[in-house]
Amino acid sequence: MTTRMNELLSLPGKVAIVTGGAAGQGRVAAELFAQQGATVVIADIDAKAGAEVADQIGGTFVATDMADEAQIAAMVAHTVETHGGIDILFNNAGVGFSASPRFKMAPITDTPLQAWDAILDINLRGPAMACKHAIPHMVERGGGAIINNASINAIAGVNGADAYTAAKGGIVSLTRVLALDWGAKGIRTNCICPGPVATAMINDLLDDPDFNSAMTTSIPMERVGTAEEIASVAVFLATPAAAYINGAILPVDGGWSAK
Template sequence: MTPAATVPTELPTETTATSVESLFRIEGQTAVVTGASKGIGLATATLLARAGADVVGVSTTMPDGVSDARAAVEAAGRTFTPIAADLSDRGVVADLAARLAALEVDVLVNNGGTIRRAPAADHSDEDFDEVMDINLRGAWVLSREVGRGMLARGRGKIVNTASMLSFQGGINVPGYTASKSALAGLTKALANEWAGRGVNVNAVAPGYVATANTDPLRADAERSAAILDRIPAGRWATPDDIAGAVLYLSAPASNYVHGAILPVDGGWLAR
């Protein structure tokens, strides 16, 4: 007779509370967050600092002195390095990439982005180009330059901010949709090349988030009601909702996750 299986009376050490917590700690690491002055970027910088990272916060309007980002990061007991950089300016992006490449960056969060709303027939080349430069080209250049150092060290996490419009077409945002669809593709392309070399490249795909970018939608009572009716969770996301997913993709818990585009949308895409 085969003896009955023995059920362990205690969990293995690798699943104790201490090690579970460590799956979401990035103690002593350096994290770069673009678009860090507000919204998702600010929430992400704050949470990564609480998880143990020193933060380099990049934003067009990031001051050297007092800022919400600095206050949040330093309140978590971590150091904050501010960098003001306009991601629509290719020369500025090149300089930023060189500066970041000189650091030992453990986590790069390409969150800086913009949106321009106009029907496709009226969408200007200037608006299209600016959105593509900020949302896509900036993320590409920073990933390439910072990624080289990660590859040399054999470790690193890159997290891009994609969108549910990486999966859908949207309305009146052709440039934004094009940029976010391309960013999802870039995420997968980099993951294919770098996964075997210790670098994780993934993306979060936020749904409708209560930020400045969505102010016009939330101000339109009819459109806002239609959006909420489509979201199974029944509410707009907060920046903190997205930051939690970014932390997961930045931490050891996601070490075997490569090329994923993680929807954080309250169930929108499942509807």
């Protein structure tokens, strides 16, 4: 039984793209995909960190700005030309809570158009374009797995992050329609919705004792998640163990959305 379960959780011979794979959840996912036998392509805007991760896990790196469709197309072309095809796409890259005017998180009445466009370009249009360019190659391989990284914001509104929430809600809807469109071709599309995770995106906020207390007491498990707890779910959804899961929207939030 143990051997069979190990087989179901393994990915030998598979080729996976991990966007935003230079740090945080993406980096951990890339490491876990490699541990399960997949060849991993790291796509990230951070060339130095991305190349380091690729070297560490025996994968390859391609510099990619997820707001630029031409670079996304080049990411897919690199993967096919270098590794022969694509089996797994983990749409993980995204921008989150930031004081930068370009990625300002605010109610809609205080959201600059520049921030709205930048957040939706990276968090929604980018994953959509990655699917657009990767799916034909998955069809050629007889199927594949797409895992979209959304947010608990997509299913349980959080005040003051309107553009981010809209983008992540779009990811949930995109996941469902891709599951309908491509399931018959053997392509499974699923979505994970992480709650608060202790990564660089919110670590500064967690350093504030009042914020940390308010955050953790709102979660039934009374703690934020870890990058590994999110990444391992993404990897599971790509394995044969998840072969009949398609169109799922899976909260990974310590029970927050159960309230």
